[in-house]
Amino acid sequence: MSWLTMPRWPAITVGVAIGLLECLTFLLLDKPIGCSTAFTRTSGLIEKALRGNAAAEKPYYRLFPPVIDWEWVFVAGIPLGAFLAAFSSGTFRIEWVPSLWTAIFGTGISRRLGAALTGGFLVGLGSRWAGGCTSGHGISGCLQLALSSWLASAAFFAGGILSAILLFSLPGR
Numbered sequence: 001m002s003w004l005t006m007p008r009w010p011a012i013t014v015g016v017a018i019g020l021l022e023c024l025t026f027l028l029l030d031k032p033i034g035c036s037t038a039f040t041r042t043s044g045l046i047e048k049a050l051r052g053n054a055a056a057e058k059p060y061y062r063l064f065p066p067v068i069d070w071e072w073v074f075v076a077g078i079p080l081g082a083f084l085a086a087f088s089s090g091t092f093r094i095e096w097v098p099s100l101w102t103a104i105f106g107t108g109i110s111r112r113l114g115a116a117l118t119g120g121f122l123v124g125l126g127s128r129w130a131g132g133c134t135s136g137h138g139i140s141g142c143l144q145l146a147l148s149s150w151l152a153s154a155a156f157f158a159g160g161i162l163s164a165i166l167l168f169s170l171p172g173r
Contacts, residue, residue: 007089022139029070032144034136036127038075040064104168 025033044066047055055061086092097112105111127133130152132141138156141149
């Protein structure tokens with residue numbers, strides 16, 4: 001069981017494990033793996049807590065009811081799993097500003113936090129517009145051979161490459 005304490009698993013191992021998890025999810029739940037809908041449900045739960053059942057009457061929340069479902073628990077398990085993996089491998093540490101960011105943009109935490117929050121907001125907004133997130137399209141949708149998912153995944157990769165080039169490869173940075 002020493003493989004559980006490895007700091008990094010081989011990419012092929014992780015890919016196969018995710019593929020098997022996806023197959024198991026389809027087999028047991030007849031649903032694809034995805035994350036963005038859980039965030040939609042969370043916003044509905046927050047609004048429901050503040051406004052009562054009026055939130056559930058909105059057309060958007062009729063499509064995505066504000067409930068805690070299996071996908072919500074799955075998403076909640078992601079940071080828990082990440083913590084357990086980092087802790088068991090001995091690599092856990094709290095790092096507010098990663099070394100690569102520091103080397104290029106400096107040690108200022110407010111700039112890093114602003115970039116992270118802005119990026120997170122844009123990814124969430126884009127995933128709702130695209131009808132799914134990177135896991136929903138890139139794993140589940142591509143597995144089902146959905147053309148929209150293949151196009152979305154290509155756009156995810158192109159956007160990621162372009163962002164990395166703009167942030168970390170421009171002269172003078």
